[in-house]
Amino acid sequence: MAISWGPYQNHVRLGIDVIMSPSSVGTSTSSVTLTVRTYVQMDGSSSIYYNGLSLSFSGSWSGGTSVNVNLGPGQSALIHTATFTRATSSSSQGQTFNATLSHVFGSTSISRGFTIPARPAAPPPRPNAPSGLSAVRNSDSQITLTWSRNSTYTSVIVQRSTGNGTWTQVGRPSGNAFTFVDRTVKPNERYYYRVYGVNAGGTSPVSGTAGPVYTTPRIPSRITATRVAAGIRVNAEEGGRPPYAASYDIMDGSTLVASNVALPWTHANPSPTAHVYKVRARIGSLASGWSVASNVVEIAAPPKAPTNLSPNGQVVSKLAVLLLSWRHNPVDASEQTVRQLQWRKAGTSAWTVLTAVSTDSESATFVSSEATFGEGDIEWQVRTKGQHADYSPWSATATFTLTSPPNVSITSPVSPWDQARALARWDYSQDLGRPQSSWEAELYDGNDLLVARRSGTGATNSVTFPDMLTDDETYTVKVRAATGTLWSDWDTFTFTVSFVPPALPNISGEWSEDTGAVTLSVGAGDPVPGGPPVAETGTIDLLRSVDNGQVWESVLADSPDVNLIVDDPEALSNGQTMYRAIAYATVTGASAYADITVLAQSQALWLGGGEQFGLTARLPYSPKVKVDAGRERSVQRYEGRSRGVAYAGEQVTRVVDASGALIESDDANATVALLEELAQDPSPLHLYRDPDGRRIYGVLGSISLPRNGGNAAAIMWGWSFQLEETDR
Template sequence: MATATGSWAGSGNRRMRLIVTYSLSSTDSKTTVDISSLKVEAVYGFSDSDNTLTRSGSLFDGGEGAVDIDVSSGGTQTLWSGSKTVDRGSSDQKLTMAWSLSGIDYVGATATVSATVTIPAVPAPDAPTSVGIARESISSVKLTWGGGDVHHIQARRRATAGDATSSWGSWGDVSTSTQSSGGVWSSAFDTGYDWQIRVRRRNSAGVYSSWTTSSNSARLYDAPSAPTSASVTRTNDASHKVAFAGATATSKPLRWVDVQIYGGVSQEWRDQATSLAASTRSYTSTTNIADNTGRWRIRFRNSAGSSAWVYTSTAYGTPKATSKPAAKRSGTSNVIVSWTNNARFAVGLDVRAASSTDGGTTWSSYAAITGHTGLSASTTSRTITGLDASRLWKFETRVYVTSPSTLSVYSGGGNVLQLLSAPSAPTLLTPLSTISDQDRTRFSWRHNPIDGSDQEAAEVRYRVDGAAWTTQQTGVSDYFDTLEPLAAGALEWQARTRGSHADYSPWSGVASLLVASPPAVTILDPVDGATLASNRLVLTIGWDDAQDAAMIRRTRRLRDEAGEILEEVTTSGATDTITFTTRLADGGSYTAEVEATSGTGLTSGVASIALTVDYIDPVAPILTAAWVEASGLAVLGVVNTPGDMGADPPTADTASNRIERSTDSGLTWATVVDGLEPDGGATDTMVPLNTRVTYRAVAVSAMGAETIGDSIDVTTTSHLLWIAGPGGDVAIEWNLGLQADHGQEVVLEQYYRRPKPTSHYGDGRPFSLQISAVLAEGHRDTFIPDHLLGDDVFCRDPEGHAFWAAVTSGPSLNSSTTREATVSMTLEAVDA
């Protein structure tokens, strides 16, 4: 129910207005508008019959007339009621209705009211249900739907034939007339595509339902036919052209091309290319099949499925060569040639040979050996007969494949083989130098075959001082041990060997050497078990050599009570005293060992003594040290305190002192002066310049016990060059120039096929120092070149070098003016 109220007409209490009340009711085809009342409302009541009520608008027909009105104050009176039925259309209708009341003198104005009503459209029918499309044949489809008749059928197809993934085209009409049920359709559906439909209904008012689209599609094509004429053409191991043929058909449209390869390490099919364009008829595979195989297969494909695969033949890549063959004689005339196969895929193998008639200077070309070609690629050895025994031979293999073309690879030649021949003279190995007459002798040699055969027998013969030869035979053994030591004297020996050939080699050259008694070394003092009253050990030794050969080398060794080595030093030359540097601990037990080598090359047994140590230390000395720059020397003094045997612990008197110098913060020490009397003094003229030097004094008791005093650091500041020669010290200070050479011997060798030479580094060259200076007036008289000649000199420069040297160039003294002279010389370091 709806109400429309007009505006008040009139003024003051003389006013009125119109009110209309209505409602709508509809059937499937019509709508009725029911005006339940048209009323007039008054502020003050009035009566009137001479008036005009007018009706207008698109809903009702127009009309006018007078109405009797008798309305109370604040009340209403119904003036008219009625209804109108309207046909519903395919769309909503907007209809109007309006009334006006005029001619009432009491009010003196016209009252109006109006309203617009909407006549709803006829409702759309329900959309079809369960719409489907299915392939009936290659050129027809069956359409189905539910929910009653349809009035409109449309279809659409894929944009590209055979491709169910391409976009859909536009909808097109299949039927625009009423269809009561589905059916088979063909004329509107082309072969080769995916199809989809949609349908809608229409009612008697011509109103359509919404479209209902099939949830599926119908495919009016089959999978394509397989390719034909598949082939493969080789370019190289990493490039093969795969070609094929094939055509498309409307009912079997070709959409894509797939290519796969079989081979590689996995030996399984794997994709090379998928979804190539339908026009593709060749493909270049870049998979490298060196030492492998490749086989390709191709198929056509569309959205309906794939064709069968079509296969190429198997293509082989270049195989790997075998190892270089090893040739070995078997028996007296056969040769066994063997190798290792490296190729994963090959179809055949040949054995080839080359020979030389001039000892290997020139060789024939390799050629296949009759009866040894076309072998299985898995062959690893062959026995070859009938070769010319006068030649040298070497062998190689050829492995090959034949598809899609013949490819060969050669191993290269193996070892050079000569058919059986006597070996060369053996090489003598031991003994080649003096041996002891106290030990059995082992003679050993190296077999030198010409034909490569191992030693099967040998003879060795020997004699001493020209006596008759003693001959011994061995089999495969390359040594022989005498049953007893050989007598002292001049030994000669030689050997010969035999391989697979029946003849022995020539006798080797004769090795001449000495069989001698080993030397003997003894410790004379102290005796075994002695107690040493000193912390330094000095041995007096005895030497005896039956051949009167001199001692050329000796080794000293000191062990602690547990047998651990504390000191082991080997020194060249002969001596009758051995001095250990290790400081012995008071109360300790030690073992001293000495062994020595004579000029015969034989080494003595080890002489040893055990001793204990019990000594009294002298009082630690007090050292003074001062650097005198003007003289280039350090002044040193020692203060000694008398010993006190009654003290605890007791101390001994100092018999002498030793002063030592270190230039590496006490890691190593050099003796400056030894045997210095108690409370004595000394100078150090060999101390390096401009260096931090550490000095220490060592007090030595009458029994040889030593006590080290506190060390002192001295900085040897100087701008002078000091040279101590046979004629005295020389100092140079004016415009001093120094050039040091710390070189190394270098030899450059140019080798064949090397673009640049190769360097070989030899021993370090001796350190040398080039000196130049200007001698100002007043200094010329102090420089006398003769003072530096005739013997080695000791040089100290401001750079800290301190070394014994030979004057290898100069000294030269050149006067340029009456006030100056220049001096130059070269010093090369030598052993002191």
């Protein structure tokens, strides 16, 4: 909480802060600890420097103690801390902390109220799970659920699944429900259900699962009828069967010829007439409508010429297994029983007819294609038989080129590679002189992860990957090329990146007692005559270290000005400060750095503030400095223990109290106006440096500037301030 201040009474006001631990009260919180802190503050016109003042208490605390108060105008301080343990209850408890301080101006009082929250009641127990869940289909749009209640519920969560592992809430009847009608169901589905009871104690465990419950299957589709040796095979092609159908009924024309059978189903010994079939799906007592009629199966007849020959127009590797394929086109719906192939070299007239093969496979495989066909452009045809004794006509002529795959050989990059991006270049060749028609190139990093992929068509034999490379990293380039649809093997090349660095930057620096800063001159370096090549410097970073290089702090980052003068008011005023200038190459980012150490031996105290601590005050004359360092600690007292228990917190403190004198007309020290400007600057952070080598960032209180005498030519001023250390 925050300090609650009372009004000023007799030049003094009191403040009380109450901190409760734990900060909130839960169902298991039996007691809380109250830490009560009392503060005092002077008004702007008075001071108290007195030990042993009387501080008395009343209300929720009692007694008194003596305190020391040494404060100037406007200053404040913590003067007393007390700790209490209070038991919690089901009702909130008000506390009143009254305090009175007796002092040289009279007395000052304050009253602070505080409320300990009520301890909340424990939640009711979790309800029991429903049991005996059942689900009954009423129609394709309604399923009724019932269950037994094993607790009193305020609502019931109803979930549904189709059996795919995902459950979706479909209802939440309110009250102590024991039934629910799901009106969101659809035909051609399978459903499972489960329920949870809900009341003030939470959600019950899940009930058992009810289901599966099916709705009417959809009408089958894509029905086919095919002549086979045993009769006519009736089937539904892929995607034509309802997902949960258990069996099927089949009609030939208007006659039911099969019930509750599986697909495919063969109509044995069909009559020597035309046949056309319809199918419906079943699951239990549910049946779909009848499908659209299948194709007509006629009496045996020769098939039509095969179509869809492949390959046709492609380039095929003579080193790979060759697969020729086609489509058999029956007139009577009978399967292929025989196939025969013929081929010839393009530009010749005579066909080589291959031996007919009895098979229903609409493809032919040649393991050694070069031994059968040779090399070059090949023309081929196929004819087939079904149940009829005659062949189909020969198919239309298809062509393909049988040859060796092309070869590629990477000629770029080389290793080491000194460019920012990788350039892939390759040589291409093919035995028959066929041109390159397409290409692919890939770049991988040292962990074999793909960095970039490029592809294209035509005779291009180089490509630059757009990604910037990293210095001293290893990469691999892979390239392959094709003529037509025939691809080469991948060629690979691994290379290491080694960028050319920029010249070592120039850096020099010197402490200035006039400015309280180190003045640094930083610039791009020059190549060494006769030395290795260097890259152009594009940017410069400047770093500082006050601990001999253990930790580096940024002074300047990514400066495009590569020749500059920099003042650093954060350097040690007494001690060694290291500086590092880092130059980065314009394109590749390769770097080079140079270090220097600057010694300062100032015997003055320095106080800085403002933007980048550009306001710096020099305080040289006999400064008095006191540094208080500590860590937050407390004592907790527990029932049954004779002594308190010590605790240490995470917060550490360091506070600097400094004071001294200055002569207004002496240029060697800061002016009163500069100190006033420092105190009133809106920047939250100030910097303290002293002859002992301390450099402390912190929050500055007011700067006190009493006039101590002197004359018009040499006015003597006193000064004092307090700075509490914070993070930078």
